[in-house]
Structure formats: C-alpha cells, structure tokens
Amino acid sequence: MMGFPTGRPYKGTADQKQSLEAQFLRKSEFQRTHHIPIWNGEFGPVYANPKWDENADELRIYDRFHIAWSIWLFKDVGLRGMVYTFPDSAWNRLVEPMREKKKRLQLDAWGTYPAKEVEDVMNPLVKWIDFVSPTANDVYPSTWNTARHVERPVLQTFLAETFVGEFAELFRGKGEEELEELAKSFAFESCVQRDGLNKIMADYAAVAATEAEIDGTAE
Structure with missing residues (x-):
C-alpha cells in the first residue's frame, strides 16, 4: 500500500x-x-x-x-491529523518512550514502521503458515494477507496489551494540575496545524x- x-x-x-x-x-x-x-x-x-x-x-x-x-x-499526536499535538507538549514528552517502543515493536496497526527485530520473528512464521496452508490468504477479510492476519492478534492485540501497565505507570503520582496540563496538550490553541x-x-x-x-x- x-x-x-x-x-x-x-x-x-x-x-x-x-x-x-x-x-x-x-x-x-x-x-x-x-x-x-x-x-x-x-x-x-x-x-x-x-x-x-x-x-x-x-x-x-x-x-x-x-x-x-x-x-x-x-x-x-502526529500521524495523520489536520492538527496535532505540539512535539514538545507535556503529553508528548511524557509518552514519547512508549511511542518509540510501540514503533519499534510494531504495536500500532496504523502507521507501522519497518522493524527488523520484529520482521525477523514474524516473517518466518508467516512463510511457514503460507507453506502449510496455501488458503491462509483467502481467510476473511480477503483484503488482508497472511501477515496482517498474524500481526493483528500477536503484535497489536496480545503483545500490545502486555504494555498497558507500563503505560499506566507513566501517570502514577500525577497531581490534578499535572493531569490538567497533559490534557491541555490537546487543546486546539496548543496544537500545530x-x-x-x-x-x-x-x-x-x-x-x-x-x-x-x-x-x-x-x-
């Protein structure tokens, strides 16, 4: 695509x-x-x-x-919006380590970046599935190939879910004023057009x- x-x-x-x-x-x-x-x-x-x-x-x-x-x-936050959070906003600064991890491990279905670490694991699995089951590519939705059928449950569902706690920990101990500042990162006047x-x-x-x-x- x-x-x-x-x-x-x-x-x-x-x-x-x-x-x-x-x-x-x-x-x-x-x-x-x-x-x-x-x-x-x-x-x-x-x-x-x-x-x-x-x-x-x-x-x-x-x-x-x-x-x-x-x-x-x-x-x-900067992928495809008409406006997006300022790169140095409170929100972006806080979640940047997690965003980088999501990028490195291909945890987002949208805007997935090349990642050799992941591809070295997933590509042989996809190749094996296509070998033992030539009809794997025909599974609904037919617009998905085998790789996408495997990536969705393995990377973007199961593996992604294992990092929910780590993401939540970023907010531990934040007071009301700090949380308000994070929320203001999404205010229109604080965003970049x-x-x-x-x-x-x-x-x-x-x-x-x-x-x-x-x-x-x-x-």
Missing part, C-alpha cells in the same frame, strides 16, 4: 497516479455502473514522516468523478461549493 511507513513512498509519479486511479475504479465499479452516489467517509493521508508534503492526487480523482468525502481524522493538508482541504471545499452553486444544489 502506497504512502504508509512500511509501504512504497508515494511520490506522485505517473505510474503511481495510474495505480491510484485503477484502485479507485476497481473499488467503485458497482456504484458507477448503477449510478449510485458515492461518499468516501474514511479518507485521510498517513505520514511516514510528518515533514513530508501532502499530496492531493486522491482528491483530484474524487473531484473528477464527483465523489463526496470527509476526512478521517481531525486531531492526533498541518498547513499543507489544511490548504488542500480548504481549496477542495471551495471547489465543491462553487460546483454546487453552478448546478443549483447549494442550499
């Missing part, structure tokens, strides 16, 4: 744009064939590196095919509003 930390970097090449549109056309074939309106309610860029520029190619496809959409995430992404959202919102006025669908 393009654009994810463990996938191919999306650079907006001609081949990648063609692949992106081909994926959309395949997934929307039924709706387009039967003239059913399409709304993508689960859309949003994932950043392998928060410093990377956002790319509007997916929105250009939606615009060309008149697809309604809403972005997935408004606020987070992802300017490139927000400009793209604003530009395409303006395009949609203009088109609605032209075809008479605006209220």
Whole structure:
C-alpha cells in the first residue's frame, strides 16, 4: 500500500497516479455502473514522516468523478491529523518512550514502521503458515494477507496489551494540575496545524461549493 511507513513512498509519479486511479475504479465499479452516489467517509493521508508534503492526487480523482468525502481524522499526536499535538507538549514528552517502543515493536496497526527485530520473528512464521496452508490468504477479510492476519492478534492485540501497565505507570503520582496540563496538550490553541493538508482541504471545499452553486444544489 502506497504512502504508509512500511509501504512504497508515494511520490506522485505517473505510474503511481495510474495505480491510484485503477484502485479507485476497481473499488467503485458497482456504484458507477448503477449510478449510485458515492461518499468516501474514511479518507485521510498517513505520514511516514510528518515533514513530508501532502499530496492531493486522491482528491483530484474524487473531484473528477464527483465523489463526496470527509476526512478521517481531525486531531492526533502526529500521524495523520489536520492538527496535532505540539512535539514538545507535556503529553508528548511524557509518552514519547512508549511511542518509540510501540514503533519499534510494531504495536500500532496504523502507521507501522519497518522493524527488523520484529520482521525477523514474524516473517518466518508467516512463510511457514503460507507453506502449510496455501488458503491462509483467502481467510476473511480477503483484503488482508497472511501477515496482517498474524500481526493483528500477536503484535497489536496480545503483545500490545502486555504494555498497558507500563503505560499506566507513566501517570502514577500525577497531581490534578499535572493531569490538567497533559490534557491541555490537546487543546486546539496548543496544537500545530498541518498547513499543507489544511490548504488542500480548504481549496477542495471551495471547489465543491462553487460546483454546487453552478448546478443549483447549494442550499
């Protein structure tokens, strides 16, 4: 999958744009064939590196095919939100060791980073499963390969759960004022805006509003 930390970097090449549109056309074939309106309610860029520029190619496809959409995430800690917690905020400083551990051990399903330590363990297991059970890749949901079926329960459920206590210990002994300061890390005025992404959202919102006025669908 393009654009994810463990996938191919999306650079907006001609081949990648063609692949992106081909994926959309395949997934929307039924709706387009039967003239059913399409709304993508689960859309949003994932950043392998928060410093990377956002790319509007997916929105250009939606615009060309008149697809309604809403972005997935408004606020987070720096993965894909329109706004995110300041890197030096009280919250980020406190949980950074755990975030690094989650990254190193691939404990998050979203935004998983390459980790040789984990891959050296998991890859042979996945290879063995595919060898002894060639139909493993066909298990529902069929869009998941064997690796994802194994990673979800082993890494992102069982192993992740074993660190819950360690995460909770980060908050032990915190007084009310300290907890309030941590919570304020998520206040809008304390967050950083992802300017490139927000400009793209604003530009395409303006395009949609203009088109609605032209075809008479605006209220």
